[in-house]
Amino acid sequence: MRFVAFLAAAAIVPQAMAHYVFPALIVNGEETERYEFVRASTNSNSPVTDVTSDGFVCNIGANDASVLAKTKTKAVKAGDEIGFTAESDISHPGPLAVYMSKAPSGVASYKGDGDWFKVYELTTSDITSAGLQWASDGLRNFTFTLPKEVPTGEYLVRVEHTALHAAGSKDGAQFYISCAQISVTGGASGTPTPTVKIPGVYTGEEPGILINLYYPVPTSYTPAGPATWPNKCVDHTGNLAGQTSDGDCTGDAGATTPVAPAPSNGTAPETPSNGTTPEASDEGCEAAAARRQARSMRRRTTRLAL
DSSP: OHHHHHHHHHHTOOGGGGOOBOOOEEETTEEOOTTTSBOOOSSTTOOBOOTTSGGGTTSTTTTSHHHHHHOOOEEEETTOEEEEEOBSOOOSOSOEEEEEEEOSSOGGGOOSOSOBEEEEEEOEEEEETTEEEETTTTOSEEEEEOOTTSOSEEEEEEEEEEEOTTTTSTTOOEEEEEEEEEEEESOOOOOOOSOBOTTTSOOSOSTTTSOOSSSSOOSOOOOSSOOOTTTOOOBOOOOOTTOEEOOOOTTOGGGGOOSOOOOTTSOOOOOOTTSOOOOOOTTHHHHHHHHHHHHHHHHHHHHHHO
């Protein structure tokens, strides 16, 4: 009876609960205040879907004058561990990436119209016959190492999680975006490459963005955008809800499983009887919220059992 009641409650979880934002910067393990160093948007916790829009830079409304006026700039050192909190935890399947752009003068007034380079990427934790498994699933925060090679200066740091649950059609991918302002000291004379423009980095038709996760089941995944600088690092570290990614590229299982094994019975998945390819819709938000609530319930049950 309790299980039935739980399922009934999960079924009516509001769709918006499956959306999320990145409101706070983390520096060397310490969380800063919400929207102290991160530019607030006017988009609530909703995603951006138009990769050609101005809102794709730092989110809708995040470059408004009123927002720039109240956002502070955090002092960090090259080589520090930095990252973002997620609110609520990341509940949709897909990769996470971090881009940086050096401000030509002060970052407080910079709107990100210069060059961007990618410094971190968190992708698949495993690839199986059941589909792609994601290292970002359930994350409530993540950190990575700010490259020691990065030049001294002021930067926008842009986090982007690409939700692929409804990405089987054009503009179906959802992008959850935030930008933080940092001032880097102790940097080196590295030259970040390759660089891109945002918007402009994606067309929305890249295989890593326009993808059906459900049929046919993908056997590999290549994230969209440039390689990370300076070492082309791609993190595959699996994480449980509430844990943080370690920003480490060494020895990650997801890096060594590029192809899914065939089903045990040796047959391919059947095509739906109506001949159509199944696609997820944004109703997946409700299912994701229910899964997140179920994970939370399991954790609480485990603690009680102990």
